[in-house]
Amino acid sequence: MLGEPAQPKMRSMTAFHTIIEPFRIHSVEPIRMTTREERIAALEAAGFNLFRLKSEDVAIDLLTDSGTGAMSRDQWAGIQRGDESYAGSPSWYRFEAAVKHLFPFKHVIPTHQGRAAERILFSQLGGEGKTVPNNTHFDTTRANVEFTGARAIDLVIAEGQDPTSEHPFKGNMDLGALELVLSTEHVPVVFMTVTNNAGGGQPVSLENLRGVRALCDRFGVPLFLDACRFAENAYFIKHREPGQSERTITDIVREMASYADGMTMSAKKDPMANIGGWLALNDDRLAERCKTMLILTGGFTTYGGLAGRDLEAIAQGLEEVVQEEYLRYRICSTAYLGDALADVGVPIVRPIGGHAVFLDARQLLPHIDPLEYPGQALAVALYREGGIRSCEIGTIMFGRRPDGTEVPAAMDLVRLAIPRRTYTQSQLDYVVEVVGHVAEHADELRGYAITQEPPQLRHFTATFAEL
Known part of the structure; x- marks a missing residue:
């Protein structure tokens, strides 16, 4: 009617800056909190191979996004x-x-x-x-x-x-x-x-x-x-x-x-x-x-x-x-983690990918030779300090040729693969805090040597010793 104040134009949900999860949590499973001493013992028992850890000893499991998500x-x-x-x-x-x-x-x-x-x-x-x-x-x-x-x-x-x-x-x-x-x-x-x-x-x-x-x-x-x-x-x-x-x-x-x-x-x-x-x-x-x-x-x-x-x-x-609201949440939540890590000075692969944030271990740990596996050194440290399991994507995974010779991979990365519909924003904030802490002490990390390895796909079962 004439004389009535104009109504404010309402914004749609997608116009706000906060990216909310397009789902509610229906069921939960417990996370076992471990001490640093317990994690050191677990690493030693696993030959410093994060694939060989018991999952119950992992607080935030970013080893892979393969089969680890929450079903609807x-x-x-x-x-x-x-x-x-x-x-x-x-x-x-x-x-x-x-x-x-x-x-x-x-x-x-x-x-x-x-x-x-x-x-x-x-x-x-x-x-x-x-x-x-x-x-x-x-x-x-x-x-x-x-x-x-x-x-x-x-x-x-x-x-x-x-x-x-x-x-x-x-x-x-x-x-x-x-x-x-x-x-x-x-x-x-x-x-x-x-x-x-x-x-x-x-x-x-x-x-x-x-x-x-x-x-x-x-x-x-x-x-x-x-x-x-x-x-x-x-x-x-x-x-x-x-x-x-x-x-x-x-x-x-x-x-x-x-x-x-x-x-x-x-x-x-x-x-x-x-x-x-x-x-x-x-x-x-x-x-x-x-x-x-x-x-x-x-x-x-x-x-x-x-x-x-x-x-x-x-x-x-x-x-x-293929639902757009799910994919928006998925891509934006991964970017949230990557941007937060970059903000605290951690070198990452840019632009940020869809399923994971990749840490540039070679840049973060220049004192560790690629053939001493800087990616493994960083991944082990993330678990030891904060119970976060990640995956080396570098010279261990790709450095050995079919004839048995070994050369540095093109990049030495650590993948933080985010399971679908699984972790909350506060858990990702915890990841940022742990990675930032490890990065502050990067010059204290040492490389690794392989003590046992199979002829193929060695990263799954090889054992290591800290140099």
Whole structure:
């Protein structure tokens, strides 16, 4: 009416600065608080390998985001619906439909986790004399390639090996380097890891995927995605790549998939399940060979080593992970941790990735030679001082070559991988305090030597001694 004061314009929830969790806590589990002396004893018993610690001795577990997140109410409801029929379960059909809704490949082959998909695929495509390019292979991908006798090479752009570069898509493939490899070597498949885990959780742009696809078409080579963090990659595309801001996450994911001939997936990452994975592809003959290998080693083609309840949890997780409010919370909470660490002077990989904050151990500990494993020194210190378990991503994980020689990795990082929907802001504030304390005493840390190691994937089981 005339004469009434104008009503103030109300802001939407997304207009406020505080990023709240788009969920309520429904169930909790206790954290055991340990003393420094107890943690020192645990480290010694574990041979200073954080993978060998008992999880009950860890306060904040940032070792990995793989299978460690909290499932939703609707995922738990799906578990109750799970049908455990050996063949043709309704849970399988719900799983297959959920996968094809985002990734419309002809054949979907379920596996118990991502490395099983890798093993099946490379058992058919790998072999002596072959080369498999990737922007950056992660640990099990590289190991499964090399186990067949093939060579795994990383062709990420130069900015992807510079922790300080602010390039928005540091996961991109170096197209010139890829063209050279395709023209000079026997390449059975090209892989793209989205997001690029080993390089700091960095995304790949649609423009770069198109460029890789064009080269693969030119040389007649299939392109596969290691798509474990596909939704986080799509979120970065939406917010960083010109012309993408008005699109839905689902639409971007489908375009990413459209440039590929197939994919491997660990459902323990973005699909937000505690176990599972799949191999998807279009080639009928290759799919038949892969299905035969699955039956031989993993299970029938409609369960692949998974229970029906697991298939239900994955199908529901695929619906939830592409929700924009979840992804906004996910990316912003990771950035919150990274920015807070940078504010207290801790060197990190920039820009901050989606699933983890990566500490630059080589810059923080310049007095420790890369072959004395500065990443391990930092990771051990974080657990000893504050009960935080993290993961070395550097010379231990990537420094040993197939012939047994060892060279420094491109970077020595420590990954603080954040489980999905698991930790609160106060717990992340505690992480900042502990990391800052360790950084203040960085010059007191010493390197490590390996005392025992297996021939492959040594970071999982090797033992160490402090120098």
